[in-house]
Amino acid sequence: MKNSSASSFDIMNYAVQIVFTLVCIYPFYYIFIYSVSDPQQALKGLILLPKQLTIVNYTHIFRLDNMLHSFIVSVLRTVIGTILTIACSTWFAYAVTKNELYLRKTIYRFLVITMYFNAGLIPWYLTMKELGLKNNFLLYVLPGAVVAYYVVLLKTFIEQLPQALEESAMIDGAGHLTIFTRVIFPLSMPIVATIAVFASVGQWNTWTDNYFLVSSDNLQTLQLILYNYLTDAQQIVNSSNLQDLNRGLATKISPESIRITITMVVTLPVMLVYPFLQRYFVKGIMLGAIKG
Amino acid sequence: MHAQANPAVKVRKKRWNASRVTLFAMVIPFVILVFVFNYIPLFGWLYAFYDYKPGIPLSQTPFVGMKFFRLVLDDKDDLIRVLTNTLAMSFLSILASPLAVIFAILLNESKNKAFKKVVQTLTTLPNFISWIIVYSLASVIFSSGGLLNEILFKLHWIENATNVLGNQPATWWFQTAISVWKGLGFGSIIYLAAIAGIDPELYDAAKVDGAGRLQRIMAITVPGILPTFFVLTLLNIANILSSTSFEQNLVFYNSLVADKLETLDYFVYRTGIATGDVSFGTAVGIAKSIISIVLLFSINAVSKRVRGQSVF
Numbered sequence: 115m116k117n118s119s120a121s122s123f124d125i126m127n128y129a130v131q132i133v134f135t136l137v138c139i140y141p142f143y144y145i146f147i148y149s150v151s152d153p154q155q156a157l158k159g160l161i162l163l164p165k166q167l168t169i170v171n172y173t174h175i176f177r178l179d180n181m182l183h184s185f186i187v188s189v190l191r192t193v194i195g196t197i198l199t200i201a202c203s204t205w206f207a208y209a210v211t212k213n214e215l216y217l218r219k220t221i222y223r224f225l226v227i228t229m230y231f232n233a234g235l236i237p238w239y240l241t242m243k244e245l246g247l248k249n250n251f252l253l254y255v256l257p258g259a260v261v262a263y264y265v266v267l268l269k270t271f272i273e274q275l276p277q278a279l280e281e282s283a284m285i286d287g288a289g290h291l292t293i294f295t296r297v298i299f300p301l302s303m304p305i306v307a308t309i310a311v312f313a314s315v316g317q318w319n320t321w322t323d324n325y326f327l328v329s330s331d332n333l334q335t336l337q338l339i340l341y342n343y344l345t346d347a348q349q350i351v352n353s354s355n356l357q358d359l360n361r362g363l364a365t366k367i368s369p370e371s372i373r374i375t376i377t378m379v380v381t382l383p384v385m386l387v388y389p390f391l392q393r394y395f396v397k398g399i400m401l402g403a404i405k406g
Numbered sequence: 407m408h409a410q411a412n413p414a415v416k417v418r419k420k421r422w423n424a425s426r427v428t429l430f431a432m433v434i435p436f437v438i439l440v441f442v443f444n445y446i447p448l449f450g451w452l453y454a455f456y457d458y459k460p461g462i463p464l465s466q467t468p469f470v471g472m473k474f475f476r477l478v479l480d481d482k483d484d485l486i487r488v489l490t491n492t493l494a495m496s497f498l499s500i501l502a503s504p505l506a507v508i509f510a511i512l513l514n515e516s517k518n519k520a521f522k523k524v525v526q527t528l529t530t531l532p533n534f535i536s537w538i539i540v541y542s543l544a545s546v547i548f549s550s551g552g553l554l555n556e557i558l559f560k561l562h563w564i565e566n567a568t569n570v571l572g573n574q575p576a577t578w579w580f581q582t583a584i585s586v587w588k589g590l591g592f593g594s595i596i597y598l599a600a601i602a603g604i605d606p607e608l609y610d611a612a613k614v615d616g617a618g619r620l621q622r623i624m625a626i627t628v629p630g631i632l633p634t635f636f637v638l639t640l641l642n643i644a645n646i647l648s649s650t651s652f653e654q655n656l657v658f659y660n661s662l663v664a665d666k667l668e669t670l671d672y673f674v675y676r677t678g679i680a681t682g683d684v685s686f687g688t689a690v691g692i693a694k695s696i697i698s699i700v701l702l703f704s705i706n707a708v709s710k711r712v713r714g715q716s717v718f
Contacts, residue, residue: 127515128516131516138587144553205432209429214429215426215429221437237448259436260436322656341541370546377539380536381535385531388534392527
């Protein structure tokens with residue numbers, strides 16, 4: 115009696131989980147099979163399997179105006195932004211663990227408080243404008259150089275490291291910068307790796323700064339290119355681009371294929387990176403609950 | 407931190423001041439960076455008290471005091487509309503928040519560890535993609551020429567194409583469903599952590615007493631999660647004026663659903679940036695921040711009284 119109820123519970127439970135997992139995953143699977151199908155065949159409908167496997171969509175979207183360029187901008191903002199965030203936030207975290215830092219507590223609080231208030235969209239926009247950051251690559255990477263949440267995580271980690279290591283370096287006459295680069299930073303690798311993944315996914319996905327502050331084509335990111343293709347149907351259909359693209363092609367690329375393939379290109383890097391975060395989710399969430 | 411008994415420390419005392427000054431000097435640039443990007447925008451709140459026109463420096467614009475705050479209140483129709491939408495969608499998302507608890511309990515009850523890990527990995531994916539991608543997926547599936555219509559046609563369930571993205575009456579529900587889809591897997595992680603913290607002996611004792619599986623869930627797991635759920639719900643209530651993310655609003659916005667979709671944040675953006683009414687938009691933003699802060703503190707007070715512990 116008890117056994118049968120338990121097993122029916124199990125079946126129910128697995129069924130619910132499988133259904134929800136499929137709901138989460140299917141849209142991604144669908145754009146994947148669409149992007150590797152022949153554009154004209156795909157228009158007739160796809161459900162489970164690709165039709166006439168081809169990579170023509172991928173080889174061709176990169177010939178669209180700006181596509182390759184924006185891809186490079188996105189990669190650059192991700193790489194530079196992540197490196198900058200890691201360097202600045204880690205150094206900041208190291209400094210606020212040092213008792214000999216003047217105003218140590220004040221400086222730390224000054225940063226932590228920023229987690230709890232936000233001036234709002236318009237003041238932020240005006241500030242960025244006043245700072246001359248409109249249409250300037252720095253707007254992607256500078257504001258996120260020192261992130262309060264990351265500093266809290268890093269500081270917690272650094273404080274757990276054995277004191278003796280630092281002290282022996284001090285006796286050898288090492289300065290702060292040497293201790294930081296040669297001792298503390300290498301030892302903090304586990305948490306640094308976590309933050310690197312978080313920060314890079316964040317950089318790759320951020321687009322509002324681009325949307326509000328960049329008008330020049332030179333600095334458009336991949337996310338925004340996709341947004342423009344989604345919201346401005348005419349951009350694809352009328353673009354001389356598409357006609358150029360299809361000139362001399364046996365199968366004509368469709369606007370749907372273009373949108374879906376760009377979506378796939380934008381999603382793929384995240385798909386490759388985020389499973390590595392899994393181990394740190396809980397730790398990060400739990401530590402995030404601790405207030406400086 | 408540093409034991410004074412250590413002879414090395416005494417030696418260091420001589421260099422101490424120099425080293426302290428150096429360290430301080432090496433931190434200051436970053437403090438300035440934090441100040442510039444997080445504190446300077448706060449001065450922008452001043453714009454709400456001046457009749458600011460873009461292009462004219464603030465020093466030359468007339469001070470108007472509370473004029474724009476009064477204007478916000480005068481603009482009743484707009485305000486009521488966007489507040490209704492904001493509160494409705496907040497309410498729906500708070501209503502949906504137990505789903506993450508249920509999902510966490512189901513995950514925790516799976517006997518197969520590998521299955522659990524796979525489900526967890528796959529269901530957190532939507533959390534890590536941008537709202538633009540979400541919108542792209544939604545338009546691929548839900549637009550009039552999309553996958554959903556195609557399937558419904560094939561099944562002969564519908565005669566005419568439905569466009570979910572432009573369906574005004576369903577807007578609140580649809581947007582909540584999208585938020586749930588995006589956040590459920592990730593949101594359940596914190597509850598899984600809470601479940602992991604429950605003393606296993608409780609389960610053993612319940613087993614000995616003959617409690618069945620559902621009884622154990624109801625009597626041990628649910629009460630174990632409740633404090634976490636309570637805190638998160640209180641924080642959600644404090645954020646009631648900015649429930650659906652602004653980015654979500656921006657990508658799903660279209661003229662068909664505008665009346666049901668526009669929330670306070672979007673209204674601030676539309677008046678302040680799209681139409682250049684900086685002072686008015688800032689005033690709305692300030693009012694929103696103040697209400698959020700008041701809510702947060704009153705909720706904290708309530709929580710102290712009810713549970714004897716504060717939220718933060």
